[in-house]
Amino acid sequence: MFRTALIIAAATISTGAIAQDAEVSVANGERISIIGGCHDCHSAGYSESNGKIDPATALKGNPVGYNGPWGTNYAVNLRLVVAKQSEDEWVQYLKTFQAGPPMPWFNLHAFHEAESRSLYQYIKSLGEPGDPAPERLPPGQTPKTPYLVFAPPMMPK
Template identity: 60%
Template sequence: MAACCLAAIPVIAAAQSGDVSAARGLYVSIIGGCHDCHTGGYNESGGKIDPATALAGVPLGYSGPWGTSYASNLRDSVKDMSEEEFVKFAKTFTAKPPMPVYNVHAMEETDLRSLYLYIKSLGSPGAPMPEALPPGAEPATPYIVMEPVMPKG
């Protein structure tokens, strides 16, 4: 796994702003924080990307006043989208916390096109992640509670 990650370093360095390429998309996915939530084991590995799990989602829920949400499988999300459809989607979609949709909405079109190419280059979409749950529904997966606790007194 380390060799694949180290091999990506020259590709990332070669991906210039304004380029539309899968290499640029890899770079955008890293600096945009996509792997932080959507790639299993990414944080635990110190930021190494395993292509087998890259952007395939994580079945760990984030529970709060909105209910419980999951980091979706981006490969599955884009499998039937054209590049044009993805750009339009990325500029307008909504999602429950903790997904920072405003970060994606602010991306340059060339970066979104590159991100699309990178996601599509990853191969088989794999399995979808669990659907979001409404407030009060008990998740069947592990989850993190994201609600503030007020101090007593």
């Protein structure tokens, strides 16, 4: 009973399918990409549209930079990342990779294998990888793109 209720309550997402937790599917990958927050940073315009996934730009990277003590970097084009890896390589990669801030790479190490596989299949299903996000810049260079500043707060004296 309880399990049935959970499944019925699962999100219906834009692929029109109901995603169930443990299955490997594109629909589940889409759901994981939403609750994992991937679109927040890796899909241009996603946050500005209050969370509408635009198939033309989904996970193709973001031209709005993150500027901090590390310089300026950009959420990369994830379609290009999966284009260079097999599904098995991606599963291993998500367990071990590290990236610069503000990428929360440590959270991705907690993905279950079925979740990583679903996410891979979803990203692949999005189609043409398109172009890379802008190149990262070293500290001290002013970006030519819009950017967000990640700086320590000004503390009162």
